Amino acid sequence: xxxxxxxxxxxxxxxxxxxxxxxxxxxxxxxxxxxxxxxxxxxxxxxxxxxxxxxxxxxxxxxxxxxxxxxxxxxxxxxxxxxxxxxxxxxxxxxxxxxxxxxxxxxxxxxxxxxxxxxxxxxxxxxxxxxxxxxxxxxxxxxxxxxxxxxxxxxxxxxxxxxxxxxxxxxxxxxxxxxxxxxxxxxxxxxxxxxxxxxxxxxxxxxxxxxxxxxxxxxxxxxxxxxxxxxxxxxxxxxxxxxxxxxxxxxxxxxxxxxxxxxxxxxxxxxxxxxxxxxxxxxxxxxxxxxxxxxxxxxxxxxxxxxxxxxxxxxxxxxxxxxxxxxxxxxxxxxxxxxxxxxxxxxxxxxxxxxxxxxxxxxxxxxxxxxxxxxxxxxxxxxxxxxxxxxxxxxxxxxxxxxxxxxxxxxxxxxxxxxxxxxxxxxxxxxxxxxxxxxxxxxxxxxxxxxxxxxxxxxxxxxxxxxxxxxxxxxxxxxxxxxxxxxxxxxxxxxxxxxxxxxxxxxxxxxxxxxxxxxxxxxxxxxxxxxxxxxxxxxxxxxxxxxxxxxxxxxxxxxxxxxxxxxxxxxxxxxxxxxxxxxxxxxxxxxxxxxxxxxxxxxxxxxxxxxxxxxxxxxxxxxxxxxxx
Numbered sequence: 156x157x158x159x160x161x162x163x164x165x166x167x168x169x170x171x172x173x174x175x176x177x178x179x180x181x182x183x184x185x186x187x188x189x190x191x192x193x194x195x196x197x198x199x200x201x202x203x204x205x206x207x208x209x210x211x212x213x214x215x216x217x218x219x220x221x222x223x224x225x226x227x228x229x230x231x232x233x234x235x236x237x238x239x240x241x242x243x244x245x246x247x248x249x250x251x252x253x254x255x256x257x258x259x260x261x262x263x264x265x266x267x268x269x270x271x272x273x274x275x276x277x278x279x280x281x282x283x284x285x286x287x288x289x290x291x292x293x294x295x296x297x298x299x300x301x302x303x304x305x306x307x308x309x310x311x312x313x314x315x316x317x318x319x320x321x322x323x324x325x326x327x328x329x330x331x332x333x334x335x336x337x338x339x340x341x342x343x344x345x346x347x348x349x350x351x352x353x354x355x356x357x358x359x360x361x362x363x364x365x366x367x368x369x370x371x372x373x374x375x376x377x378x379x380x381x382x383x384x385x386x387x388x389x390x391x392x393x394x395x396x397x398x399x400x401x402x403x404x405x406x407x408x409x410x411x412x413x414x415x416x417x418x419x420x421x422x423x424x425x426x427x428x429x430x431x432x433x434x435x436x437x438x439x440x441x442x443x444x445x446x447x448x449x450x451x452x453x454x455x456x457x458x459x460x461x462x463x464x465x466x467x468x469x470x471x472x473x474x475x476x477x478x479x480x481x482x483x484x485x486x487x488x489x490x491x492x493x494x495x496x497x498x499x500x501x502x503x504x505x506x507x508x509x510x511x512x513x514x515x516x517x518x519x520x521x522x523x524x525x526x527x528x529x530x531x532x533x534x535x536x537x538x539x540x541x542x543x544x545x546x547x548x549x550x551x552x553x554x555x556x557x558x559x560x561x562x563x564x565x566x567x568x569x570x571x572x573x574x575x576x577x578x579x580x581x582x583x584x585x586x587x588x589x590x591x592x593x594x595x596x597x598x599x600x601x602x603x604x605x606x607x608x609x610x611x612x613x614x615x616x617x618x619x620x621x622x623x624x625x626x627x628x629x630x631x632x633x634x635x636x637x638x639x640x641x642x643x644x645x646x647x648x649x650x651x652x653x654x655x656x657x658x659x660x661x662x663x664x665x666x667x668x669x670x671x672x673x674x675x676x677x678x679x680x681x682x683x684x685x686x687x688x689x690x691x692x693x694x695x696x697x698x699x700x701x702x703x704x705x706x707x708x709x710x711x712x713x714x715x716x717x718x719x720x721x722x723x724x725x726x727x728x729x730x731x732x733x734x735x736x737x738x739x740x741x742x743x744x745x746x747x748x749x750x751x752x753x754x755x756x757x758x759x760x761x762x763x764x765x766x767x768x769x770x771x772x773x774x775x776x777x778x779x780x781x782x783x784x
């Protein structure tokens with residue numbers, strides 16, 4: 156499922172409902188003392204599958220703001236691979252856990268390294284002529300490793316309190332453990348899920364490649380339909396008007412898969428937001444002369460209320476979670492007698508010297524790269540690391556209780572703090588907050604894996620090794636793919652790569668640096684109204700639960716102001732199709748829905764890498780020009 160960390164507008168948005176967890180979510184498997192666990196084959200397969208997830212998350216995240224966790228994909232494909240291969244030494248459940256942990260660590264690097272948010276936000280500022288540093292592959296790689304390792308080591312000392320003593324649910328981690336056990340018990344089901352995932356990935360990839368050469372199969376040219384006419388100027392067709400406001404027909408396996416994952420409520424919220432933003436607010440601002448060409452036109456003007464909705468939604472959610480925040484510092488009581496598993500024995504625990512030393516090295520690496528590349532003073536970086544450690548505590552507890560990692564909102568809080576500590580310095584504001592975001596992101600991901608491992612009797616020490624290896628593999632794949640996309644597309648400007656999370660980070664930094672006076676005409680009022688809408692959409696369902704079914708998701712509603720309307724509508728199509736499938740065949744939809752969605756996203760997303768390469772090479776389409784979406 157998308158991680159609520161995932162729209163980075165938000166990674167605070169796991170806008171999808173958390174997976175169901177069993178009532179008895181303690182230890183469900185007692186491994187044999189000599190059962191294989193940390194093996195080269197488990198690590199290699201985990202790295203390969205995690206790298207695949209990291210790669211597709213770059214394409215997916217730069218289009219939607221969300222990213223996908225790698226745990227379930229790595230578990231499904233890893234187990235199926237060895238069931239088909241039938242090695243002489245059988246693949247074990249603990250090896251599957253290592254594969255899943257490694258894949259999870261690698262898959263999250265697209266978001267943890269800031270490649271969906273902070274880094275493209277910096278590039279957007281540079282494109283505007285702002286005085287911000289530039290960076291390349293090597294700098295991004297070292298940066299990604301440093302900040303991700305911070306989060307991994309932040310999580311280690313929290314395991315005993317949150318996982319062993321308090322037994323927090325960590326719904327995704329719990330669901331992963333039960334899914335893994337189910338796949339081992341029903342080998343045919345694991346192979347079926349993998350087969351479905353791969354078939355849909357292949358179909359999506361083939362369609363996506365065809366769309367490069369014949370863009371019309373993906374983006375229907377409805378603007379060429381001349382009837383009926385609308386508006387003051389005779390001869391302007393309704394379809395031309397709709398296409399001019401990004402309401403066009405867009406056939407996208409990736410967006411259909413995203414619609415399956417986020418669910419009908421969030422998808423409908425996106426569609427409603429698209430109608431309001433691109434059909435009402437934007438045209439009105441344009442007609443009133445507020446969306447001037449000098450300020451970037453209508454699409455740039457509506458960014459401001461959209462960002463305000465997302466930010467206020469996230470901050471309100473954080474404020475309403477004050478009990479969770481309080482428990483992060485005071486500790487919660489144990490949920491029952493602590494059952495000591497074999498994996499809790501001292502030889503399996505992570506020594507204090509390991510996580511303390513690892514944290515020190517990661518901090519040193521972060522300080523050095525922040526100073527040399529982003530020109531952030533060492534003491535400001537240390538403040539960022541300290542804030543990251545505190546917010547990682549909040550993030551992991553929130554993840555454990557709700558499956559939502561509110562790193563988007565916490566990133567904005569950190570931006571406010573750095574706006575006061577280093578006023579007017581855009582790079583410090585964004586990259587300082589990125590430290591916090593990365594630490595909270597990776598800590599939450601690591602704790603989900605530790606929950607899965609606890610339930611399966613896995614060694615935390617070996618899981619730590621798997622997570623670190625996965626982080627390394629993920630960053631080595633995610634960074635070059637981001638660089639490829641950055642070369643092929645104008646990220647954040649090109650409507651096919653809108654990078655909504657990056658615009659959220661950039662907007663906050665610009666307001667803190669320049670003040671509201673530098674905004675386009677009436678944008679300040681739009682921000683105020685948007686902020687109010689975000690607060691209401693988040694707070695009202697919490698205060699009056701009966702209203703939730705009638706109100707849209709604030710986060711999704713705000714994202715629709717940033718991404719083209721055809722993306723939001725395409726995700727709604729995916730959600731509706733899945734809803735129809737569930738009503739017709741609920742068992743099959745429940746069992747195979749995740750595999751279908753992951754296949755669609757993986758095939759289309761990975762083919763996006765190929766299409767970026769074709770674009771750079773100047774390979775023409777069959778209709779002339781240089782490549783479609």
